[in-house]
Amino acid sequence: MDSVLAQAPAFFSAGNIAFVLAALWRTIAMTAIGCSLGFVFGLGIAILRRSTIGWLAPARWLAALYVETFRRVPFLVILIMALFALQPVAPQLSLLAIATIAVTLVATAFLSETIRGGLDSVPRQQWEGAAALNFGAWHTLVRVMLPQAMRVILPPASAFVVMFVKDTSLASHLGVVELTFSGKILVNRGFSPVLGFGVILVLYFALSWPLSIAAARLEKRLAAPRHR
Amino acid sequence: MRHLDIADLHAGYGSQQILHGVSLSVDRGEVLSLIGPSGSGKSTLLRTLIGLTQPSAGTVSVGGEAVDYARKADLARLRDRMTIVFQQYNLFQNMTVLGNVTVTPVKIRKRPAAEVEARARALLDRVGMGDKCDAYPENLSGGQQQRVAIARALALDPEILLLDEVTSALDPERVGEVLAVIRELAGEGITMLIVSHEMAFVREVSTRVAMMDAGRVVEVGTPAQIFENPTEARTRDFTARIFRH
Numbered sequence: 001m002d003s004v005l006a007q008a009p010a011f012f013s014a015g016n017i018a019f020v021l022a023a024l025w026r027t028i029a030m031t032a033i034g035c036s037l038g039f040v041f042g043l044g045i046a047i048l049r050r051s052t053i054g055w056l057a058p059a060r061w062l063a064a065l066y067v068e069t070f071r072r073v074p075f076l077v078i079l080i081m082a083l084f085a086l087q088p089v090a091p092q093l094s095l096l097a098i099a100t101i102a103v104t105l106v107a108t109a110f111l112s113e114t115i116r117g118g119l120d121s122v123p124r125q126q127w128e129g130a131a132a133l134n135f136g137a138w139h140t141l142v143r144v145m146l147p148q149a150m151r152v153i154l155p156p157a158s159a160f161v162v163m164f165v166k167d168t169s170l171a172s173h174l175g176v177v178e179l180t181f182s183g184k185i186l187v188n189r190g191f192s193p194v195l196g197f198g199v200i201l202v203l204y205f206a207l208s209w210p211l212s213i214a215a216a217r218l219e220k221r222l223a224a225p226r227h228r
Numbered sequence: 229m230r231h232l233d234i235a236d237l238h239a240g241y242g243s244q245q246i247l248h249g250v251s252l253s254v255d256r257g258e259v260l261s262l263i264g265p266s267g268s269g270k271s272t273l274l275r276t277l278i279g280l281t282q283p284s285a286g287t288v289s290v291g292g293e294a295v296d297y298a299r300k301a302d303l304a305r306l307r308d309r310m311t312i313v314f315q316q317y318n319l320f321q322n323m324t325v326l327g328n329v330t331v332t333p334v335k336i337r338k339r340p341a342a343e344v345e346a347r348a349r350a351l352l353d354r355v356g357m358g359d360k361c362d363a364y365p366e367n368l369s370g371g372q373q374q375r376v377a378i379a380r381a382l383a384l385d386p387e388i389l390l391l392d393e394v395t396s397a398l399d400p401e402r403v404g405e406v407l408a409v410i411r412e413l414a415g416e417g418i419t420m421l422i423v424s425h426e427m428a429f430v431r432e433v434s435t436r437v438a439m440m441d442a443g444r445v446v447e448v449g450t451p452a453q454i455f456e457n458p459t460e461a462r463t464r465d466f467t468a469r470i471f472r473h
């Protein structure tokens with residue numbers, strides 16, 4: 001404990017703080033960009049898989065194959081696959097960008113299933129009503145389907161994102177200096193693991209706790225009409 | 229020229245045929261009621277007219293223009309002129325009562341919001357729902373939702389209004405109110421197709437009555453003809469059975 005206290009001034013140097021904050025930023029970027037893009041692409045896949053247009057059948061089949069594969073392969077494997085697949089064709093991509101693409105690939109697969117379940121939960125009367133009132137596909141989606149589906153989508157989707165904040169630590173295997181890796185580097189430089197990983201632990205908590213609270217707030221707001 | 233002309237219409241769900249050649253002609257401002265046993269295809273006929281169920285054969289013309297249900301432009305034009313009040317109301321659960329009535333005129337037809345809202349409030353008053361503008365559908369009774377659905381349809385100024393079991397969830401005193409609204413609308417020249425099990429209501433409000441059975445119109449006539457002097461045995465059986473209840 002004494003050694004921890006003695007090390008503290010050196011540990012919390014401006015250089016180290018900037019180093020850890022940069023790593024924190026990479027963790028946030030991978031999660032936020034990857035999961036946001038995953039939501040958008042996942043929505044696309046969910047809509048595709050719900051469509052009944054005949055000539056889209058092969059696309060639906062491919063989408064199902066994609067979703068089932070990427071939900072079953074460990075994230076680390078997807079990270080490594082992304083690295084080997086992307087580096088030769090796009091050498092200018094940074095490791096962070098490649099890791100973010102890997103997050104997007106996995107988030108797309110998981111969130112598409114969550115979104116599909118949400119859209120399926122909206123009774124057919126809702127979109128038939130919209131169709132009879134001349135709503136096009138876009139208006140039906142954003143004014144009727146999504147607002148109602150969100151109640152079902154949000155709890156599992158936010159749980160996924162909160163979980164995935166932690167999983168992005170696997171990007172360290174690619175050499176991305178994200179939060180976990182930054183702690184490891186500091187410990188390797190001779191700082192106490194209690195200090196190095198203690199700070200990392202606090203930062204992970206500080207990241208996922210507000211996320212959970214924000215999600216819970218949003219869930220409440222969406223459920224509100226029932227109780228007004 | 230008839231306002232709505234339905235000729236030999238066939239439709240169903242998947243491989244199951246429900247309508248086996250329905251033919252009906254309705255004049256402008258007419259109130260035509262569809263009666264018939266449960267499952268005879270009354271709702272399916274209205275759903276087919278508004279383009280939710282694809283017809284497999286036959287023609288529908290509005291104001292002399294044939295509607296091609298496979299063409300998006302035709303469907304959109306049709307739904308600008310014709311609207312439906314569903315048997316299950318189909319109000320949008322994520323919108324308030326006022327939102328349900330204003331969303332289509334404002335967001336789809338791009339009309340000025342203030343004007344639409346004033347009109348919507350007036351229509352909701354007319355159906356006795358003026359004090360529930362900010363309520364959500366799931367907190368309303370069936371009869372209240374039905375009246376909101378009527379206001380939502382009227383806000384679109386339809387030429388042709390399809391009403392499916394529009395009195396089924398109303399309490400007796402409300403039936404009178406809705407009846408009055410429908411009479412006014414008929415007076416304004418709106419053509420109506422009404423599905424109802426409420427024979428007293430049908431008799432009051434209709435210019436003509438069509439009896440449906442097993443996916444066909446078996447008899448059409450004035451209310452007096454259908455209720456007092458039906459030519460078809462099926463019509464006689466049906467009205468006798470329903471009046472006894």
Ligand SMILES: Nc1ncnc2c1ncn2[C@@H]1O[C@H](COP(=O)(O)OP(=O)(O)OP(=O)(O)O)[C@@H](O)[C@H]1O
Nearest residue numbers: 241244246264265266267268269270271272273315
């Ligand atoms: N969405 C659907 N999918 C498959 N079959 C359906 C669907 N809707 C109705 N049917 C079937 O079509 C037939 C006719 O139903 P429809 O709802 O048109 O009858 P209806 O005359 O309106 O009856 P009711 O008086 O009970 O409302 C019934 O056998 C019903 O089971």
Ligand SMILES: [Mg+2]
Nearest residue numbers: 270271272315
């Ligand atoms: Mg019906």
